[in-house]
Amino acid sequence: MQKAATKKTLPAAYDSKIEGNVIFTRLDAAMNWMRKNSLWPMPMGLACCAIELMATASARFDIARFGAEVMRFSPRQCDVMIVAGTVTYKMALAVKRIYEQMPEPKWVIAMGACASSGGMYRSYAVLQGIDQLLPVDVYISGCPPRPEALIEGLMKLQAKISGEHSFISQKQDLVDRVKALG
Amino acid sequence: MTGPELLSSLSKLFGSRILERSEFRGETTFVIEKSDIREVAKYCRDELSFDYLLDISSVDNFGSEPRFEVVYELYSMTMAVHLRLKLRISEDDPTVDTVSDIWPTANWHEREIWDMMGLRFNDHPDLRRILMWEGYPYFPLRKEFPLEGLPSEMPDVAFTSIAPMEGGPFVTQPSTATTKDREPRAHPPREE
Numbered sequence: 001m002q003k004a005a006t007k008k009t010l011p012a013a014y015d016s017k018i019e020g021n022v023i024f025t026r027l028d029a030a031m032n033w034m035r036k037n038s039l040w041p042m043p044m045g046l047a048c049c050a051i052e053l054m055a056t057a058s059a060r061f062d063i064a065r066f067g068a069e070v071m072r073f074s075p076r077q078c079d080v081m082i083v084a085g086t087v088t089y090k091m092a093l094a095v096k097r098i099y100e101q102m103p104e105p106k107w108v109i110a111m112g113a114c115a116s117s118g119g120m121y122r123s124y125a126v127l128q129g130i131d132q133l134l135p136v137d138v139y140i141s142g143c144p145p146r147p148e149a150l151i152e153g154l155m156k157l158q159a160k161i162s163g164e165h166s167f168i169s170q171k172q173d174l175v176d177r178v179k180a181l182g
Numbered sequence: 183m184t185g186p187e188l189l190s191s192l193s194k195l196f197g198s199r200i201l202e203r204s205e206f207r208g209e210t211t212f213v214i215e216k217s218d219i220r221e222v223a224k225y226c227r228d229e230l231s232f233d234y235l236l237d238i239s240s241v242d243n244f245g246s247e248p249r250f251e252v253v254y255e256l257y258s259m260t261m262a263v264h265l266r267l268k269l270r271i272s273e274d275d276p277t278v279d280t281v282s283d284i285w286p287t288a289n290w291h292e293r294e295i296w297d298m299m300g301l302r303f304n305d306h307p308d309l310r311r312i313l314m315w316e317g318y319p320y321f322p323l324r325k326e327f328p329l330e331g332l333p334s335e336m337p338d339v340a341f342t343s344i345a346p347m348e349g350g351p352f353v354t355q356p357s358t359a360t361t362k363d364r365e366p367r368a369h370p371p372r373e374e
Contacts, residue, residue, distance in 0.1 A: 089342045090315055122345045124322050124331025125314075 027167045035079070035105065036161040037067040039154070042078035042102060044095060047085030049112040049144040056147040066154055075101040080157065081134075082150075086114040087127045096133045104173075105166070107137045109153055112144045119143060188230050188263055196222060201270075211266040216278060219269055223254070223281045232256040232265060235285035238292060240299040244325035249273040250301060254281070271301060280306040298323035315340050 045053055056063045063069050072078045075098045087095055099108065110130050113119030116139045118128035130136060137160060140153040189210050193200055202213035214222055226232040236255040243249055250271035257264055269278060280303040282288040292303040293312040300321035303309055310316060317336050320327055330345040 089340050090313075093338070093340060118345060122347055123329060124320075124327070124342060124345070126345070128343075128345050 028165060029162075031166040032162045032164055035166070036158040038070075039066075039068040039080045039107075039157070039161075040070045040072050040078050041068055042075055042081040042098065043071045043073070044081050044083045044098065045085060046083070046087060046091060046095075047114060049084035049115070052144045052147055052150065053082060053084045053111065056150045061147040061151065063151065063154065066151065066158070068154055075099070076103065078102050079105070080107045080109060082109045082111055083115040083130045083134075083136075084111040084144075086119065086121055087130050088125050089127055090125075092127045092130075092133055095130065099134050107157055107161070108134050109138045109140065109150075109157060110136045111140045111150060111153070112142055114143075116141070188258070188261060189265065192222075192226065192230060192265075195225065209264060209266060211268060213268045213270065216269045216271060219254075219267070220279050220281065220284070222267065223284045226256055226265065226267075227284055230265075231258045231260050232263075234259050235281070235287050235291075238281075238288060238295060240295045240301060240323070242299060242323065242325045247272065250276060250299065252278055252295065252301065276300060277302045277304055279304050282306055297321070300324065318342075 043050065043053055055061060057069060057071060068080070075081075079102075081099055081102065083095065099106070108130070110116045114121060114126070115130050116136075118126050120143070122128075127133070138153045138157045140149050142149050145153075192212070193203060196214070196218070199218055200212050200214055202211075204211045204213075212222075234257040236257050237253075238255075239253045241251040241253065243251065248270040250273065252269045252271060254267040254269075255264070256267065271278060278292075278301055280288065280292055282292060282303075283305075289306070289308065290312060292306055293308070293310060295301050296303060296306075296309055297311040297313050298321060311318065314322070315336070317339065319334055320332055322331075330347050331342055333344060334340075334342045
């Protein structure tokens with residue numbers, strides 16, 4: 001009797017008493033699901049895009065619907081940096097330092113033309129795209145983008161996160177660090 | 183005293199030391215000697231009631247001598263009169279006396295002119311760059327400085343590189359199309 005039970009390829013031992021209390025899934029899927037629905041943004045508001053960023057967070061557009069309403073002004077508590085505005089060379093290394101202070105895993109949204117490519121500022125003072133310093137996950141076009149565009153960018157980022165191999169890459173990261181220590 | 187009387191009393195007192203006086207659309211401009219600026223400024227503030235310094239700006243007449251101009255925009259709150267003072271600055275001696283003790287607002291204006299045009303202000307209490315960082319090697323508003331910038335590097339402080347002046351994903355083209363059609367977009371190109 002017992003032998004037969006183990007041989008059976010049931011999805012799991014089904015028990016109506018614990019239905020709804022236990023979920024089986026892949027570890028990656030669970031981690032990604034938790035990460036993508038609770039993205040805490042670092043509002044790197046540098047110019048007029050920051051106004052649209054604020055509008056996105058406010059009642060009419062309500063970025064809380066996507067779990068990203070917790071704007072943190074400390075990089076230590078953030079998951080995604082929203083670079084909203086013109087990055088001047090004077091500010092560029094400060095932005096990079098703030099990015100480096102954010103704990104892993106972390107993502108970057110380049111919001112608007114300026115953060116993506118320097119925008120209309122072809123000049124001596126403006127960094128021609130934040131991707132020269134940081135790895136950018138999502139670029140949002142517009143000058144400035146409408147809140148809907150930012151929300152779509154956020155949803156694109158969520159789609160990207162849900163496809164990541166979080167557990168494997170975390171383990172690989174650990175192995176690499178141990179190797180680097182020697 | 184009315185506005186015109188105010189200005190003529192200035193030209194009477196400084197007479198020969200005023201190099202040029204011009205009127206354009208009701209605006210009066212005096213060109214004065216560089217060495218006279220502090221004396222004239224004090225007189226304007228104390229005797230002629232020009233208690234408000236609106237702005238100081240600088241001009242680069244590249245290729246002609248004297249190359250630079252410094253322009254002071256004065257305003258009298260009590261008389262509602264504008265006055266413009268101009269100094270001509272040679273490239274060989276790009277220094278001006280500060281007026282930041284006469285009008286405190288001049289402090290940052292003079293810092294900006296030092297930062298952007300490279301004119302030094304004698305006896306300025308705090309002559310640091312104001313927009314670019316200490317150690318940036320160029321003066322960006324000078325005519326020989328290219329719009330796209332020049333590369334510079336200060337480790338851990340800042341760096342600059344040359345900006346592309348054409349091409350790139352977000353560059354608009356001049357055309358008669360409406361703003362809606364000219365708006366830069368990042369949609370993938372349509373497959374033919």
